[in-house]
Amino acid sequence: MTVRESQSALSDNARYARDGRASGSLRRERGTRVRRQRVRAAWLFLTPMLIVLAAVAGWPLFRTFWFSLTDASLSSLEGAHFIGLENYLVFDNGWYGILADPLWWQSVWNTLYFTLVSVSLEAVLGVIVALVLNAHFRGRTLVRAAMLIPWAIPTVVSAKIWAWMLNDQFGIINHMLLGIGVIDAPLSWTADASLSMWAVIMVDVWKATPFVALLVLAALQMLPSDCYEAAKVDGIHPVRVFFRVTLPLITPALLVAVIFRALDALRVFDVIYVLTSNAASTMTMSIYARQQLVEFQDVGYGSAASTLLFMIIALVTVVYLYLGRRQLGGES
Template sequence: MLAVLAAVAGWPLLRTMFFSLTDAHLSQPARWQFIWLENYIGQYGLLLDRDWWGAVGNTLAFASLSVALETLLGLSVALLINQPSRARTLLRAAMLVPWAIPTVVSAKMWSWMLHDQFGVVNHYLLQWGWIHAPIAWTADPSLSLFAIVLVDVWKTTPFMALLILAALQMVPADCYEAARVDGVPAFTVFRRITLPLISPGIAVAVVFRMLDALRVFDLIYVMTSNSRDTRSMSVFVREQLIDFQQTGYGSAAATLLFFTIAAVTIRRLGYIAAASLLVFVSVFPLLYAISSSLKTRTGLFSPELIPARPTLANYVSLFREQPFAHNLLNSLLVAGGVVALSLVLSLMAAWALGRVQFRGRGALLMTILAASMFPQVAVLSGMFELVRWLGLYDHLGALLIADLMLTLPFTVWVLVTFMRQLPKELEEAAAMDGVGPLTLVFRIFMPLLWPAVVATGLLAFIAAWNEFLFALTFTLSTEQRTVPVAIALISAPSSFELPWGALMAASVIVTLPLVLLVLAFQRLIVSGLTQGAVKG
């Protein structure tokens, strides 16, 4: 497992750092010369590049604002769902809908909803008299970053709520019972009991969310492309590496991004109103995408939720004019393969790290955690070299290898936590019967770990299914693309229009299976996070 992790994360990162000291060019990767720190502090180095500092400012502003809003909203949603209610299952399901939608799909849905001429947001704001003229949400330099933050908050608040909900469910009920007997006001209970007890969980959620926000790429790239007003550090790095083919300069920017992230590491009516708002905010964008996918080309210009003349023409044209069925199969093969490899490697690693006592175990766990800090663009140039050396460029095997960097550290950490909770007597009895490690892990431990394996596999599947940067970079032909890239690159017959109907149809097709999976396994996901935190 460590060898695989070193191959897909450590080696590409080291190569990226190496290239940052050279003048390497993507068109001739074998011809380079050492220029040492020229890419960093030279006359045209990063530290004097206004575009780089603009990307840094955009990234910090995006991360700070989005994480702050997601934490506050996530805490509110978690408190709402944690209250005993018959609607708890419905609320939890509604909450998970935005999180299950692929990021590229979210970006396309909200781009359509925020369209300055035909978007449903401007339509209702004008109808209610809140604005007097349509707003170009993603084109106005003063509003574009704010619009992206709002989309990210809608998409990622469920993740924060899920982690905070896991912490809330571990608060002893005796504390609340004693406070109720003493007549302590509800706000005082929250401030003096609940908040201190869940603070460690909130801190962990904020750290992991901040790490993810600092390496944001797909949401900004899809909604505003390479606009200077919203360009993040990850978008800047890929632009230098791929668009301008400046491997050395782009690798220097990726290295600075990596160290930046590493530094950050070191009552009933009210309840019903809040619950209704949660369901509406979570589900409405998906419903509007479904509605748009059933409209005709002229019907798209009307923001009505129920189409006057529903049609499946957008779905038919999507499969007729695009190899979308092939793209779906590609995503399924990549995501399924990544999950299978991740779980097999993680189960063995979890047994070794969770059950076997040996020197350096803590250091290995920290190394695995450190691998999860790597932003994708930080290893892009090294990973590109590895993919070309293996002859896998424009092949699904490249994505299979690259996506392991995203899923392997997470699955190892989660399964280690569960593995530690298994009774030691099982292992002792198996040892007395002469059972080997493989039989012990896959025939004895795995049935007991099945809920954790299913939940972890589902989360890894969603991560691999949604992956965009590696798929965009390592695949070239239409036949090798996965669905996030295929959706982002769907084009219309005319260069003067965007095929919103086909885009929404593709978004619905890609999203509904993930939503159904999350809804079907929501109890396993929540209970898995909760149980894994008991002794972790």
């Protein structure tokens, strides 16, 4: 090959490289333009919903935050005066305010404990129930319909039913436990501070487990059967198949169920208030805020409690979604 031919070949390669880079740049620019158009279209469709959400939820939230900075009461909402952060924390020969109230921190602990224990139990039991209902057996449709009954019953109604069942004098739970010899004397399930929290957790788990099982069951119905047939042919133990194949595939649905249940548990009110009222051993943040707003008629103090409740729920949700996204991203 002569020098001229070599130079011609190099120039052709350079031209091809420039054309390739130009083509790649054009494709990237076109892809960026398409993504930009999709983002604009998404915001266009979301704008009406965001406006309605701002009117329905944003304004009450802003008003609650404003009341938390005032000394408003139910008898004088219009005559409230701005007091800054005194409802939250103030020093006047000692610390005062909601952040200095031991009962508030007790309610925070009760709420987090209730959420952690109840949601964990519901996730485990929900997966077990979903696996059972996913199996093939006679009467499966009837069992699936019966499973939804606890979830379909209104929370206040189911809590009142359980309140009668857990009664220490004529409740059927004590009657059954006495009959089989588990206990020697009736237990005050909703009055004893050492038992009341576990009683409300039991009621919440009974009611909410079908919701988790329903979402997990829907995910199980969509799993491909090829991997299970291959695992069966290879003689892999079913327990190993569950942890290696089934659980990773249903994790997204399980994460959705857990986040919904965690949000419900963090703002729980009705089931605990019906069973134990304002008992300090089971008081949650919602019950604490209600007590300040309604019973003590202190709108400013109760609004401060509601604002802190919102901030705690928002923080827990953001952290959970961040960790869940990282886990799913790492698995993918």
